[in-house]
Structure formats: C-alpha cells, structure tokens
Amino acid sequence: MIVSIASGKGGTGKTTVAASLARVWVRRLVAVDLDVEAPNLHLFLHPVIEEIVPAWIETPVVDESKCTFCLACSALCQFKAISVMGSVVLTFAEMCHGCGGCIAICPGKAISPGKRQLGEISRGYAGNAEYLAGCLRIGESMSPPMMRQVKSRLKEIVCASDRDAIIDAPPGVSCPAVNAVIDSDVIVLVTEPTPFGLHDFKLAWEAFSPFGKPMGVVINRAGAGDRELYSFCEEKNIPVLAEIPDERAVAEGYSKGRVIADLSPEFRKIFVSLHSKIFELAAGALDMEAAHA
C-alpha cells in the first residue's frame, strides 16, 4: 500500500505525521520524501544514507544542419522550450519538462537528447524502514520531472522488497502536490482547525477528489482555532482519522528533530490508531460515524 501525506497549506504537519506514522508502521516500509523543493523528512527520521545518485532530465540538442525549419517541434512544445524563429532554432533547456516529444516528432531526426541535472536522489535506512528522497538542485524549477524519477525508484524498491510506502508530499494543490498523491492508494490530508487551514484544506480536497482515492484527514493542533473544519468534514463525509493535540510538547519535540510518536505512549497511541484507520479506510471498512464523533 502507498499512503501519501498531503495538505493544501504548508506547515500543517505533513512531515510530523509522515515521520510518526513511519515509526509505528507494522509492515515493511519505505519512507519517501517527495517534497523535492524542500525535503525535510530526514531531519526527523535521521536516515543512514547508503547511496546518492544524480537525477537528470533529457533536453533537446538540435543539429541545425539537419533541420528543415518545419516547426513541428515548436508547435508541439507546450512549454516553449524549443522554438523556431525564422531559420534559427532556439532551445531553452531550463524550460524543458523532458517529455521527449520534440525528439520523437522531428521528421529529419535533427534533435537528439542532451541532459541537465535536476537534483539528487538519496536512498538509505531509517531503522527498519527504507528511506528514499529527492532533492532538487538549487535554482531548478522542474519539480514533477524530478519527482517522476524518485517515483520510478520507489516502484523498483516496492516491487523488489514488497514494502508499503509513506509519501511525504509537497504542500499546495499544483503539479508537484498532484504528482505526489496520484499514484497512492490512500491520501491523508493534514490540516489545522483554523480559517487558513480550512481554506487550503478545501482546495486540496477539491483538487484530489477527482482521483477517487480513499481520503481522510488528520487534524493537527486540535483544540486551537474553531469547529468550522469539523463541520466541513462532517458535511462532506471526510473521515477524521486522527487528532494531534495543540500541545507545547509537540512543538518542543519537533524543534529538536524528534518524532512525535516517540515522545510518549499517549502520542504513540495516536499514530498506532491512525495506522489502523488508514488500513480500514483503504479497505472501505472505516466506521464513518465514529470518524466524526
């Protein structure tokens, strides 16, 4: 099973939940940091890194002697990374999403693949869990192509060693967030019961609903804010899988890079219960009424 931990708003506790969930996970696991723009799961899981490999993207290199200026590549590219201006072919490697379309469509075979480094993929172990993370190069903006490479690595690991996966997703509801949740079996949205939290939670719920995947919510900083979030979840029948109380101990633990589930038996219990509710949710066996109690 692949579980993605996502949110609309940033800083609501995705990594806090992902790290704690990883700690209590029963089956063999790979914990994946797919927030390639700002990975931080390692700050809590303290993995031992065994391997770091560069991640590349294929970008077009044009042999102008073979180009007939037919404009096929230019018309195909939605990102204007390759453009024909008169009898000059311009390529903008930093704008290329690496789809390979221009290379495939060129009738004169004038375009060949070059490459640009997107970032690095690191792999290691955090206790019994395997750890996998992508980190985008400073100044690079192509998150989804970087994420696709981390995900293909994830697929290899999951297939080779029959592991579940917890994906720590990037915040927001745009391409990177969608890329993080789209291959998962269950989506867990983390939010807080504040007007900002609710606003961005609604965006995330709307963005991810069309995938038709089981989706539940973890309410962080429960006790702060108001009850609007709870009413919304009840109205839309979104199960509340867990609540993390708004306590100073959580913030203190977090600031020291500690996993919340390790702080006390009470905190651990929250995530053990979340773990089983995720499995119930995935199996379509979650008691929805109890989830809104």
Place this chain on the structure above:
Amino acid sequence: MSKIAITSEGPDLDDPVDPRFGRAAGFLVVDVETMDTSYIDNGQTQVLAQGAGIQAAQLVAGAGVDCVLSGFVGPKAFQALSAVKIKVVQDLDEGMTVRQAVEKYKRGAVRFAEGPNRGAGR
C-alpha cells in the same frame, strides 16, 4: 515599407501601450509610412504557464516587423527577437498611447536596446 509592432492594450492607435511584452494584451502592427494598422491578439499567450515571451516573439516575427516597441522585454523574448534581427525599443513611458509611441519612433527619439530590461517570468 517598414512595419513595427507596439505592445498595446487594444486594437486602436489611441489605446494605451501595454508595458509588458510577453504577456501584452496584443500587438498593434503599424506601417510607419502609411500608418496602416493591424492588430494581433495575444490572449492565447497570456495564459501560458511559461514561455510567453518566446511565443510573443514568434507572433510578431510572423507579422514581418523590423522593430518592437514595449515597456519591458525579458531575456528569452529578447534572445528570440534578436535571432530574427528584430530590433527592440523598451522603457516606453507609462501612460503613452500607441500613436504617441509610433510618433516618437518616427522622430528617431528612441534608442534600440542592447539587452533585456526584465528578468524572466515577470
């Protein structure tokens, strides 16, 4: 015959100059001798996630202009325009109409830019 393109908020000579090049509302193509005009709508370009400057450069190049007059031109647009030897006049005064910009150009009171005056994606 010499044609120039001015970034414009509308299809008329008395419409205000749009200060942006790539994400301009449109381009008024003006024949500087006859003052005949034609308008290129740039709405399709405005909604591109990226590459607006390059797309806009392709549009004006297709109209066969020698020179572009605008407020701000980014680096990729500048590179694309330079590739087909279209000259760039930038830093047009705010609030100027297209007609005023053309007149300024005809008086020779403009300076051709040597490089972009805007960062990418602005």
